[in-house]
Amino acid sequence: KNEVEQSPQNLTAQEGEFITINCSYSVGISALHWLQQHPGGGIVSLFMLSSGKKKHGRLIATINIQEKHSSLHITASHPRDSAVYICAVTYQNYGGSQGNLIFGKGTKLSVKP
Amino acid sequence: EADIYQTPRYLVIGTGKKITLECSQTMGHDKMYWYQQDPGMELHLIHYSYGVNSTEKGDLSSESTVSRIRTEHFPLTLESARPSHTSQYLCASSDPGNQETQYFGPGTRLLVL
Numbered sequence: 001k002n003e004v005e006q007s008p009q010n011l012t013a014q015e016g017e018f019i020t021i022n023c024s025y026s027v028g029i030s031a032l033h034w035l036q037q038h039p040g041g042g043i044v045s046l047f048m049l050s051s052g053k054k055k056h057g058r059l060i061a062t063i064n065i066q067e068k069h070s071s072l073h074i075t076a077s078h079p080r081d082s083a084v085y086i087c088a089v090t091y092q093n094y095g096g097s098q099g100n101l102i103f104g105k106g107t108k109l110s111v112k113p
Numbered sequence: 114e115a116d117i118y119q120t121p122r123y124l125v126i127g128t129g130k131k132i133t134l135e136c137s138q139t140m141g142h143d144k145m146y147w148y149q150q151d152p153g154m155e156l157h158l159i160h161y162s163y164g165v166n167s168t169e170k171g172d173l174s175s176e177s178t179v180s181r182i183r184t185e186h187f188p189l190t191l192e193s194a195r196p197s198h199t200s201q202y203l204c205a206s207s208d209p210g211n212q213e214t215q216y217f218g219p220g221t222r223l224l225v226l
Binding site: 002031033035040041042043044045048086088090100101102103104105106 | 146154155156157158161171172201203205213214215216217218219220222
């Protein structure tokens with residue numbers, strides 16, 4: 001079992017739909033990250049969360065530390081949102097590897113016009 | 114936008130050749146990382162560095178080696194490329210002032226024939 005699990009693996013939506021991607025983790029963390037990877041391979045950091053909720057434009061990320069769960073929401077989805085969305089965690093007290101990320105497998109989102 | 118660069122972006126090379134993948138960042142970050150990502154799969158950490166003259170192996174065993182002679186430069190070398198090394202290689206650096214948020218380069222797609 002991976003320490004970071006994402007669902008769904010693949011998601012197809014119509015333009016304008018509200019989208020939710022989920023991430024669960026099984027270890028103590030100091031932070032959770034949501035990343036976006038475009039088809040060309042480049043990765044962009046969207047959010048880093050240690051508690052609560054963050055919003056940037058049409059993107060909202062939430063985290064529930066007690067339940068070890070985070071969600072990424074996209075409101076009014078658009079074809080340009082098509083990408084792979086990756087959840088990653090920074091272990092708490094990871095010794096010499098502090099700051100290193102453990103990644104989920106990603107959720108491939110395709111938004112149709 | 115992150116100032117982290119990788120060259121080459123694409124490389125097709127024959128078995129047995131020595132290759133060096135270049136990674137440079139102009140943000141003055143001490144910590145840098147190399148990840149390997151096979152198509153449709155999650156990123157795996159293969160090397161990281163805390164700063165000049167520091168190199169550490171990551172979670173995924175790799176036949177590659179790295180060096181860190183200058184803060185801004187973190188090259189990865191394969192002494193003798195094999196088809197099993199075919200993959201995408203992503204370089205990143207992290208910002209301690211922003212809770213170790215990672216900034217990724219565009220990646221190098223390597224194909225070993």
